[in-house]
Amino acid sequence: MNEFEFSNCSVVVLGLAKSGVAVAKLLHQLGAKVIVNDRKTRKECPEAEELEQLGIQVITGGHPDDLLDGDVDLLVKNPGIPYHVSPVQVALKRGIPVVTEVEIASQLTKAPIIGITGSNGKTTTTTLVGKMLTAGGLKATVAGNIGQALTDTVLKLSTDEWLVAELSSFQLKGVQTFRPQIAALLNLVSAHMDYHQTMEDYILSKQRLFQNQTVDDIAVLNLDSPVCVDISKSISSTIWWFSRLQEVEQGVCVKDDWIVFRRSGEYFQKILPISEVALPGSFNLENALAAIAIALTCGCPIAAIQETLRTFTGVEHRLEYVKTLDGVKYYNNSKATNAQAALKSLEAFTEPIVLIVGGLDRGVDFKELIPAFKEKVKAVVTYGQTASVFLKRAEDAQITERHQVNDIRDAVIKAGELAKPGDIVLLSPACASWDMYTSFEERGSIFKQAVHNLNNKKLV
Numbered sequence: 001m002n003e004f005e006f007s008n009c010s011v012v013v014l015g016l017a018k019s020g021v022a023v024a025k026l027l028h029q030l031g032a033k034v035i036v037n038d039r040k041t042r043k044e045c046p047e048a049e050e051l052e053q054l055g056i057q058v059i060t061g062g063h064p065d066d067l068l069d070g071d072v073d074l075l076v077k078n079p080g081i082p083y084h085v086s087p088v089q090v091a092l093k094r095g096i097p098v099v100t101e102v103e104i105a106s107q108l109t110k111a112p113i114i115g116i117t118g119s120n121g122k123t124t125t126t127t128l129v130g131k132m133l134t135a136g137g138l139k140a141t142v143a144g145n146i147g148q149a150l151t152d153t154v155l156k157l158s159t160d161e162w163l164v165a166e167l168s169s170f171q172l173k174g175v176q177t178f179r180p181q182i183a184a185l186l187n188l189v190s191a192h193m194d195y196h197q198t199m200e201d202y203i204l205s206k207q208r209l210f211q212n213q214t215v216d217d218i219a220v221l222n223l224d225s226p227v228c229v230d231i232s233k234s235i236s237s238t239i240w241w242f243s244r245l246q247e248v249e250q251g252v253c254v255k256d257d258w259i260v261f262r263r264s265g266e267y268f269q270k271i272l273p274i275s276e277v278a279l280p281g282s283f284n285l286e287n288a289l290a291a292i293a294i295a296l297t298c299g300c301p302i303a304a305i306q307e308t309l310r311t312f313t314g315v316e317h318r319l320e321y322v323k324t325l326d327g328v329k330y331y332n333n334s335k336a337t338n339a340q341a342a343l344k345s346l347e348a349f350t351e352p353i354v355l356i357v358g359g360l361d362r363g364v365d366f367k368e369l370i371p372a373f374k375e376k377v378k379a380v381v382t383y384g385q386t387a388s389v390f391l392k393r394a395e396d397a398q399i400t401e402r403h404q405v406n407d408i409r410d411a412v413i414k415a416g417e418l419a420k421p422g423d424i425v426l427l428s429p430a431c432a433s434w435d436m437y438t439s440f441e442e443r444g445s446i447f448k449q450a451v452h453n454l455n456n457k458k459l460v
Helices: 017-029 047-053 086-093 101-108 122-135 199-207 226-232 282-297 302-311 339-347 367-376 387-396 408-418 440-452
Strands: 010-014 033-038 057-060 074-077 113-117 139-144 161-166 182-185 218-222 238-243 251-255 258-263 266-273 320-325 328-332 353-358 377-383 401-404 424-427
Touching: 010 017, 010 086, 017 033, 017 047, 017 074, 017 101, 033 047, 047 057, 074 086, 074 101, 113 122, 113 282, 122 139, 122 161, 122 282, 122 302, 182 282, 199 226, 218 226, 218 282, 238 282, 251 282, 258 282, 266 302, 282 302, 282 339, 320 440, 328 440, 339 353, 339 367, 353 387, 353 408, 367 377, 367 387, 377 387, 377 408, 387 401, 401 408, 408 424, 408 440, 424 440
Parallel strands: 010 033, 010 074, 033 057, 113 161, 113 182, 139 161, 182 218, 218 238, 238 251, 328 424, 353 377, 353 424, 377 401
Antiparallel strands: 251 258, 258 266, 320 328
């Protein structure tokens, strides 16, 4: 569909939020008849007034039974809204396409798309790619799950500008014709089971990133991930691998402590010693390898890739260094919303760790963390719905210092009391924030403020 065809559409946008507002405004601008619906009350939807001033109808306070009556051509769903809600089920039964704003953006943009997804590392990798391309003199706009809605950007982009899109499984589950020229899957571990219900649905949602690619397109995959290897068998595009642990035929890997680019099984280019990568941790090395592979396929100069890797120190809330107090370093990894992400952050350090962990209870037992707890963690401070689970895991790991507190602020105070010079205090919750905080960003910001509020006897 192009922008002219949307002018004849009747569209229901389900859910306000950032992407809902953006896609509603865009479709209205293109001449579509748009109705926006959100179950929240009018008071909880401050965005409604702006849309109504543009002439867009907004219905709040629930989902009316007649919402999809008449000639509705399309339902655009906020990615986080589950498929079992009534309007989505009604639309599916009536044969009304149900998509997310990613699908709309992809149909309208003239720019080539780089789509990046995975259970962990999406934001860091997406940010790295954007910085590499920009440093290399290429035009690039970063958007999607990373912050700016895709439909906020697409009409502004030209054919010579890369749209670098971070994409979640929620977004990808609602695409149909979406076809990125470069598609990267970083890793896949069990996550978001409260939304997807099964691991199969989660994997299938991620696979939608590749479903419309052809041999002329590029798929960038993690050779160290068994799920990625399995998915590669059904991909039609040309595969570039990245690997931290083994050599690749075509792509980017590590050889003798150097990052190298290989083509047709031969060493083609040394990129950088891994010691010069500014980002800490083995998982960030994997993110860097993926970003290098993507940047190389775009024709990014090696020098720009090297400079970015040497200078980029991370994204906020992703293993973010906060400060050093009394010889103790404090790190904010609030984005670690699952066990695998928390595990990778623990592996990034050799120093003893005072770990702050906890949050929304999704029924996970976190037993896979016990070996890392034994090896890396000297004390556990926990809070939220999963506090009792983490107290038990700490006990299983024979950690004697295990404490439950009320919230993040109390956790920082307790961790500061437990930590000694040379230790790391790490917020890496392994859980979503929604039992106590509106987002991982809010949780991380509260952590950082609490750290800055600690008595500063000696700031290094």
